[in-house]
Amino acid sequence: MTTITDPPKEHFRLSMLLYDTRYRSATIQVIAMIGFMLLAAWIISNTIQNLETLGRTVGFGFFSEPSSYDINQRLLEYDSRDTHLRAAFIGLLNTLVVAVLGCITATIIGVMVGVLRLSNNWLIARIMTVYVEMFRNVPVLLWIVFAMAILIESLPAPRAFRGENPEATMDLFGTVAVTNRGVYIPEFLFSRGLGDIHLFGTSSLRFDVSLDLVAFLIVLGGSIFAMRKVSAWANATQEQTGDRPTIWHIQLGLLFVPSAILLTVLGFHLGYPELKGFNFTGGTHLRNSLIALWLALSLYTAAFIAEIVRAGILAISKGQTEAASALGLRPGRTMRLVILPQALRVIIPPMISNYLNLTKNSSLAIAVGYMDITGTLGGITMNQTGRELECVLLLMLVYLTISLSISAVMNWYNNRVKLVER
Amino acid sequence: MKKSVILGVATIAALAAGAAAAGTVDDVKARGKLNCGVATGVPGFASPDANGEWQGFDVAVCRAVAAAVLDDPSAVEFIPTTGKTRFTALASGEIDMLARNTTWTFSRDVDLKFEFVGVNYYDGQGFMVPKALGVSSAKELDGATVCIQTGTTTELNLADFFRINNMSYEPVPIETNAEAQQQYLAGACDVYTTDASGLAATRATFENAGDHVILPEIISKEPLGPLVRHGDHEWGDVVRWTLNALIAAEELGVTSANIDELSSGPGDNPEVNRLLGTEGTLGEMLGLDATWAQRAIKVGGNYGEVFAKNIGEETPIGLARGLNAQWTDGGLLYAPPFR
Numbered sequence: 001m002t003t004i005t006d007p008p009k010e011h012f013r014l015s016m017l018l019y020d021t022r023y024r025s026a027t028i029q030v031i032a033m034i035g036f037m038l039l040a041a042w043i044i045s046n047t048i049q050n051l052e053t054l055g056r057t058v059g060f061g062f063f064s065e066p067s068s069y070d071i072n073q074r075l076l077e078y079d080s081r082d083t084h085l086r087a088a089f090i091g092l093l094n095t096l097v098v099a100v101l102g103c104i105t106a107t108i109i110g111v112m113v114g115v116l117r118l119s120n121n122w123l124i125a126r127i128m129t130v131y132v133e134m135f136r137n138v139p140v141l142l143w144i145v146f147a148m149a150i151l152i153e154s155l156p157a158p159r160a161f162r163g164e165n166p167e168a169t170m171d172l173f174g175t176v177a178v179t180n181r182g183v184y185i186p187e188f189l190f191s192r193g194l195g196d197i198h199l200f201g202t203s204s205l206r207f208d209v210s211l212d213l214v215a216f217l218i219v220l221g222g223s224i225f226a227m228r229k230v231s232a233w234a235n236a237t238q239e240q241t242g243d244r245p246t247i248w249h250i251q252l253g254l255l256f257v258p259s260a261i262l263l264t265v266l267g268f269h270l271g272y273p274e275l276k277g278f279n280f281t282g283g284t285h286l287r288n289s290l291i292a293l294w295l296a297l298s299l300y301t302a303a304f305i306a307e308i309v310r311a312g313i314l315a316i317s318k319g320q321t322e323a324a325s326a327l328g329l330r331p332g333r334t335m336r337l338v339i340l341p342q343a344l345r346v347i348i349p350p351m352i353s354n355y356l357n358l359t360k361n362s363s364l365a366i367a368v369g370y371m372d373i374t375g376t377l378g379g380i381t382m383n384q385t386g387r388e389l390e391c392v393l394l395l396m397l398v399y400l401t402i403s404l405s406i407s408a409v410m411n412w413y414n415n416r417v418k419l420v421e422r
Numbered sequence: 423m424k425k426s427v428i429l430g431v432a433t434i435a436a437l438a439a440g441a442a443a444a445g446t447v448d449d450v451k452a453r454g455k456l457n458c459g460v461a462t463g464v465p466g467f468a469s470p471d472a473n474g475e476w477q478g479f480d481v482a483v484c485r486a487v488a489a490a491v492l493d494d495p496s497a498v499e500f501i502p503t504t505g506k507t508r509f510t511a512l513a514s515g516e517i518d519m520l521a522r523n524t525t526w527t528f529s530r531d532v533d534l535k536f537e538f539v540g541v542n543y544y545d546g547q548g549f550m551v552p553k554a555l556g557v558s559s560a561k562e563l564d565g566a567t568v569c570i571q572t573g574t575t576t577e578l579n580l581a582d583f584f585r586i587n588n589m590s591y592e593p594v595p596i597e598t599n600a601e602a603q604q605q606y607l608a609g610a611c612d613v614y615t616t617d618a619s620g621l622a623a624t625r626a627t628f629e630n631a632g633d634h635v636i637l638p639e640i641i642s643k644e645p646l647g648p649l650v651r652h653g654d655h656e657w658g659d660v661v662r663w664t665l666n667a668l669i670a671a672e673e674l675g676v677t678s679a680n681i682d683e684l685s686s687g688p689g690d691n692p693e694v695n696r697l698l699g700t701e702g703t704l705g706e707m708l709g710l711d712a713t714w715a716q717r718a719i720k721v722g723g724n725y726g727e728v729f730a731k732n733i734g735e736e737t738p739i740g741l742a743r744g745l746n747a748q749w750t751d752g753g754l755l756y757a758p759p760f761r
Binding site (some may be wrong): 029054056069070071072073079081083117149152153157158160180181237276277278279281288289366367369371375379380381382384385386 | 429476506509513529530533534535554555563564565567572573577578581582584591592593594595596597604605608609610611612652653705738759
């Protein structure tokens with residue numbers, strides 16, 4: 001009689017690493033890992049070796065030295081005596097400005113185009129198709145350069161505004177000057193302002209916070225809080241009595257009156273641009289480099305976003321639209337209340353990569369002379385100090401940080417809007 | 423076992439790095455071609471002509487070196503570099519020498535580990551403005567918008583100049599000379615600044631060159647010259663003495679017209695004989711043959727001829743010799759003796 005017992009205990013043999021399916025995948029992974037580590041070690045040792053041959057050392061000491069160059073587009077004060085670190089910081093802010101502006105505009109244009117591409121109006125749908133195909137299929141660098149060329153060549157130079165019978169005049173009742181050096185718009189000024197707070201003393205990261213702006217934001221926040229209270233009270237009244245009290249005039253008053261009082265107290269007025277010497281002075285100067293980059297990046301990315309939005313809408317079954325119509329919702333409301341909320345969970349994940357793309361594409365800024373972080377840290381600083389390795393590594397770290405932050409925010413938003421499954 | 427593999431890899435890496443540092447002269451000879459970094463297009467200094475042949479004052483230096491080392495002035499691979507890419511290209515070994523109106527500065531020589539072999543053009547930074555602006559001095563440029571090529575010393579000089587004179591300005595950084603021209607001509611900037619030679623070269627390409635003036639102020643010293651990597655002294659010597667041979671030839675009266683006659687046999691002037699290899703062993707000391715300098719001079723003539731042909735007063739660029747005359751004529755050109 002034979003009985004089935006436990007299989008005989010096999011001793012582990014080396015060949016089992018290859019022939020036993022239980023171990024094979026682990027073996028392959030270990031080999032691949034070792035190979036990868038060897039490659040990394042080779043690259044690092046080769047770099048160190050080559051740097052030694054050249055007699056160069058790696059260090060970030062150059063950051064505390066004066067940069068000696070000027071930057072035209074800057075949000076914070078800066079001059080050529082400031083350090084390379086300060087210049088990099090100014091560049092970083094410029095990158096963030098164009099990335100944020102670009103993402104917002106691209107989203108607005110993209111959603112509109114995506115929805116209109118599905119329009120029943122033949123002409124509108126075709127025009128949108130042409131737009132999408134044109135922008136999606138031409139490299140973004142060409143669009144940036146093209147936008148800049150148009151701005152430079154087609155707009156008048158400041159000297160055209162001079163003289164008795166100038167060739168060009170200011171727009172919008174003489175408040176806005178559109179020139180081929182940029183657009184000058186009125187600036188906000190306060191004659192009885194509260195001044196600024198200076199943060200971080202004299203370090204490279206110092207910046208000023210305008211107390212006027214802080215005060216305005218606090219008052220505005222208070223107004224909005226009060227408006228929500230009033231709105232909640234109106235809802236409660238409606239629940240109880242069935243009648244909704246008229247509150248629009250209260251809301252309007254709450255929104256505007258406190259802000260208006262504050263602005264009057266601070267002596268708010270507009271500063272208009274004026275032609276003085278070579279250029280317009282006063283007002284806020286939106287440089288052509290920023291406008292061209294912003295415009296080109298937004299239009300380019302919007303074409304991709306439009307396709308994502310269209311795909312998201314098409315992913316919602318037609319039955320939803322029909323059901324909404326059957327309930328008597330008009331097409332606009334169907335889109336806003338039924339389709340888009342559901343489409344969002346299809347739309348958000350690919351949207352993240354488009355925001356990341358836009359941010360990374362902003363590094364093409366040097367093509368139009370916009371001084372972003374690639375232009376300052378990875379451009380002039382790198383070139384003047386000759387610290388390629390340090391600058392490029394740091395630059396990669398900066399873009400990685402920005403991209404991961406965008407991903408984190410968008411993932412959080414995605415988790416909020418995604419379908420809750422029970 | 424793992425350890426030995428890593429060590430092996432490290433050894434190979436070390437060997438590879440070591441090989442790259444060995445003699446550039448031998449590399450160039452083995453390759454049969456000289457890789458020479460030039461500007462992306464500055465008329466008169468380095469730009470391709472209608473047939474795609476590179477021509478210009480800086481290009482002539484490359485060709486002379488190629489003739490001296492390889493006996494063929496056309497055995498040059500011209501690699502266009504921008505202000506930003508030039509040093510990386512040289513440091514990485516992509517090019518053997520850089521002849522791209524590059525200013526000799528302390529930090530480039532010492533910190534960036536390059537070796538400037540001499541000066542082939544003494545320049546200085548100037549300003550060009552449209553005549554219609556009515557500006558006659560750079561001191562009147564307060565508040566002006568200035569186009570500059572980014573990644574050059576001009577950017578730093580400009581910041582210093584306006585700072586010292588307590589003037590404000592708006593810099594418009596631009597990547598290449600061609601874009602700078604476009605912006606300047608469209609009036610997107612009031613002033614274009616770069617080395618005075620570059621301004622003259624750029625102005626020469628304008629349709630109405632007479633509508634633009636170069637202001638009298640020269641705000642910096644810009645000794646422009648060819649450079650090589652630090653550490654390879656044999657190669658540095660070859661490039662240095664090729665340049666010196668062109669300069670000395672002008673001083674000694676050796677021209678493309680009389681060089682064949684002078685090099686047919688030893689003449690009266692021993693220095694000419696040593697230069698042309700009819701006497702002494704200078705070529706051998708350099709690791710080349712005796713007639714290296716003859717070949718270098720034959721390509722485009724001596725320094726004066728090269729100057730006159732590419733950027734001199736007869737050309738559209740129209741630069742006077744000025745500081746770039748021989749020391750005997752009151753200029754700064756002074757080649758050490760061939761002895």
